[in-house]
Amino acid sequence: MSKIIEIAGLHKVYRTGAEDLSVLNDINVSIAKNCSLTITGHSGSGKSTLLNLISGLDFPTAGSIEVNGQRVDSMNEVELTTYRSFYVGLIFQFHYLLNDFTALENVMLPGYMSGQKRGFAEERAFELLKEVGLEERLDHYPLQMSGGERQRVAVARALINDPDLILADEPTGNLDEKNSKMVEDILFALIENHQKTMLLVTHDLNLAERGTRQMQLEHGELFEL
Amino acid sequence: MLKKNKIEWIIFVALRYFKAGKRDRSISTAFFSAVGISVGVLAMITIISIMNGFQIGFIDDILEINSYHIRIRSGEMEVDNTLIENIKSIENVKSILPFIDLQTLVKGSYSDFKACKIRSVPVNTETQDPDLLRYLNVTRGEFNLKKVNTIVIGSELAASLGADVGDTVSLASMAGDSFRSLAPVDIQFTVEGIFKSGYYEYDSTMGFTSFQSSKGLTSGKETLTYGIKLKDRYKDAETIRDISSIIGAGNCPVSWREYNRSFFGALRMEKISMMLIVGLIFLVVGVNIKHSLDRSVYKRRQDIALLRSVGASPGAVKTIFVTEGLLIGFSGGLIGVISGLFISVNINNIFAFAGWAADTLSRLIGRILSPFVNIPSYGFSVFSPSYFYLNKVPVKILFHEVLLIFFFAFTASVCAAYSAAGKVTEFTPSEILHYE
Ligand SMILES: Nc1ncnc2c1ncn2[C@@H]1O[C@H](COP(=O)(O)OP(=O)(O)OP(=O)(O)O)[C@@H](O)[C@H]1O
Numbered sequence: 001m002s003k004i005i006e007i008a009g010l011h012k013v014y015r016t017g018a019e020d021l022s023v024l025n026d027i028n029v030s031i032a033k034n035c036s037l038t039i040t041g042h043s044g045s046g047k048s049t050l051l052n053l054i055s056g057l058d059f060p061t062a063g064s065i066e067v068n069g070q071r072v073d074s075m076n077e078v079e080l081t082t083y084r085s086f087y088v089g090l091i092f093q094f095h096y097l098l099n100d101f102t103a104l105e106n107v108m109l110p111g112y113m114s115g116q117k118r119g120f121a122e123e124r125a126f127e128l129l130k131e132v133g134l135e136e137r138l139d140h141y142p143l144q145m146s147g148g149e150r151q152r153v154a155v156a157r158a159l160i161n162d163p164d165l166i167l168a169d170e171p172t173g174n175l176d177e178k179n180s181k182m183v184e185d186i187l188f189a190l191i192e193n194h195q196k197t198m199l200l201v202t203h204d205l206n207l208a209e210r211g212t213r214q215m216q217l218e219h220g221e222l223f224e225l
Numbered sequence: 226m227l228k229k230n231k232i233e234w235i236i237f238v239a240l241r242y243f244k245a246g247k248r249d250r251s252i253s254t255a256f257f258s259a260v261g262i263s264v265g266v267l268a269m270i271t272i273i274s275i276m277n278g279f280q281i282g283f284i285d286d287i288l289e290i291n292s293y294h295i296r297i298r299s300g301e302m303e304v305d306n307t308l309i310e311n312i313k314s315i316e317n318v319k320s321i322l323p324f325i326d327l328q329t330l331v332k333g334s335y336s337d338f339k340a341c342k343i344r345s346v347p348v349n350t351e352t353q354d355p356d357l358l359r360y361l362n363v364t365r366g367e368f369n370l371k372k373v374n375t376i377v378i379g380s381e382l383a384a385s386l387g388a389d390v391g392d393t394v395s396l397a398s399m400a401g402d403s404f405r406s407l408a409p410v411d412i413q414f415t416v417e418g419i420f421k422s423g424y425y426e427y428d429s430t431m432g433f434t435s436f437q438s439s440k441g442l443t444s445g446k447e448t449l450t451y452g453i454k455l456k457d458r459y460k461d462a463e464t465i466r467d468i469s470s471i472i473g474a475g476n477c478p479v480s481w482r483e484y485n486r487s488f489f490g491a492l493r494m495e496k497i498s499m500m501l502i503v504g505l506i507f508l509v510v511g512v513n514i515k516h517s518l519d520r521s522v523y524k525r526r527q528d529i530a531l532l533r534s535v536g537a538s539p540g541a542v543k544t545i546f547v548t549e550g551l552l553i554g555f556s557g558g559l560i561g562v563i564s565g566l567f568i569s570v571n572i573n574n575i576f577a578f579a580g581w582a583a584d585t586l587s588r589l590i591g592r593i594l595s596p597f598v599n600i601p602s603y604g605f606s607v608f609s610p611s612y613f614y615l616n617k618v619p620v621k622i623l624f625h626e627v628l629l630i631f632f633f634a635f636t637a638s639v640c641a642a643y644s645a646a647g648k649v650t651e652f653t654p655s656e657i658l659h660y661e
């Protein structure tokens with residue numbers, strides 16, 4: 001099976017004042033295409049840090065990250081912009097949506113930004129919102145929606161540019177059980193349908209079990225479960 | 226990578242942010258910035274328009290009443306009618322009037338001697354130079370010099386002489402063609418008309434009489450000057466060339482620009498310094514916009530981080546905020562231009578209203594306080610003719626200046642936005658997304 005992510009000798013040290021905080025110590029992992037990898041670990045173990053490094057929102061102290069054969073850790077700002085619009089879709093714990101934009105606009109915007117025609121992006125956004133069961137809420141603003149609904153919008157948004165890789169950082173961490181279940185189901189179904197690779201960080205061990213591959217982050221290192 | 230529709234989506238987002246401000250319960254900072262710009266533009270347009278009104282009023286009075294656009298000093302004592310006809314045939318010439326200026330002393334029945342410049346003109350001046358009469362604005366009697374020893378004088382001069390239409394005044398001058406033969410002469414003139422041009426100097430020191438009447442006051446050897454008015458006074462150089470080709474280069478014509486240079490220069494200086502001082506408003510407005518956009522950037526740092534994480538370049542995000550500044554500058558400037566023009570056009574009504582309001586208020590207060598104190602009531606009038614020489618504020622709106630003011634305001638806000646937008650890259654998206 002072909003690899004989508006290759007991480008070798010990855011270190012991340014945060015320099016905060018006098019003390020250095022070593023969060024990631026020598027992470028080595030390669031991840032196959034179309035797998036769904038779940039990562040667990042206690043709070044502060046560095047899960048979000050790892051995802052931020054893979055998405056190019058942060059830079060490693062040492063080591064390399066390759067996604068689809070491209071070195072993310074040495075990309076410049078222009079390359080990163082392209083990379084983030086076309087190769088990765090991000091979902092965050094706090095379902096960061098733009099509050100001044102409707103559900104449809106939130107989903108459509110990354111497509112519009114990446115060069116799609118507005119009409120085309122809106123059409124795609126509509127399809128995706130239908131897939132996450134929100135075709136009735138297109139014109140609603142985030143503040144008019146429930147947490148679960150917002151997170152479903154975020155899931156749809158992550159897919160608008162048809163990226164190979166989805167990075168989800170505790171997407172259900174903020175939701176009640178019923179909503180969590182719904183978002184999880186939708187997320188896994190979409191990954192399946194669209195043939196995506198997903199890295200999902202979670203506290204929830206039941207959710208972690210749904211991954212085709214499961215790992216744990218501890219003391220800055222990744223272990224297979 | 227350059228995207229074709231990059232500008233499109235940036236405008237889409239910026240417009241939304243600009244509008245979102247209005248929905249915000251804490252009235253948007255963008256709104257206040259736009260109001261700041263409007264007030265600046267409004268103030269500047271109004272001030273400059275009034276200033277133009279005064280200045281252009283002065284300039285027109287000077288050119289139309291006294292100095293003319295082009296002057297020719299002829300060496301002759303007699304009016305040369307063929308010369309007049311020839312010059313009149315030049316395309317840009319509106320009118321031509323021969324005249325002689327005399328320095329005299331004038332005395333009313335009960336007054337002292339006053340210095341007075343008497344300009345003697347043809348008896349048919351009203352047909353030869355109709356604009357002169359229009360600007361002189363004869364308020365009492367008429368501009369009629371057909372009878373011998375009649376005179377038309379300025380209203381201030383008339384007042385200080387205690388003379389009205391029909392009264393006689395004495396004019397004194399030194400007549401003779403050499404110092405030895407100079408002899409004081411004193412001739413009685415009848416006041417036929419009184420003018421009030423609005424230009425104090427002329428109203429207080431100028432009078433008009435006919436060639437025939439002025440003969441007795443002079444040695445009879447004064448030479449004529451021809452005053453020419455142009456349809457377009459800015460084409461003076463061309464017209465002077467045309468005139469020279471007709472009358473020969475001997476008695477060189479002089480343009481209004483030359484003999485009024487220092488006065489017009491002073492007016493221009495005055496205007497430039499006023500523009501600079503009022504322009505300081507835009508410095509304040511610019512700083513204000515920068516602060517409000519700084520806050521806007523801070524308030525939206527989550528949005529910024531999110532936009533970055535879904536593929537917006539730092540430059541694109543900056544452009545969003547610059548565009549917001551652009552929208553602030555444009556909308557504020559436009560509102561300022563519209564309200565500034567409105568106020569400028571209606572300034573006299575507004576002053577009248579303000580006067581009326583102050584009057585009413587003072588009377589009201591007077592009535593309320595009347596049991597306790599006795600306040601004499603006097604009418605307020607912001608531009609009362611008894612305080613000011615003019616009873617109306619002159620206004621002149623110059624299109625290119627309005628455009629310039631708008632451009633000032635617009636540039637100020639765009640510069641401010643540009644400097645505020647630099648803050649966008651001061652934080653990294655991961656930090657924001659992580660901690661909130
Ligand atoms: N920008 C930063 N500067 C300094 N320290 C940081 C920064 N980001 C993260 N850290 C620290 O690195 C450690 C790992 O943080 P991280 O957010 O990756 O943990 P996590 O596993 O995602 O935790 P959680 O489950 O609570 O989300 C924490 O101790 C955190 O305080």
Ligand SMILES: [Mg+2]
Pocket residue numbers: 047048049169
């Ligand atoms: Mg985390």
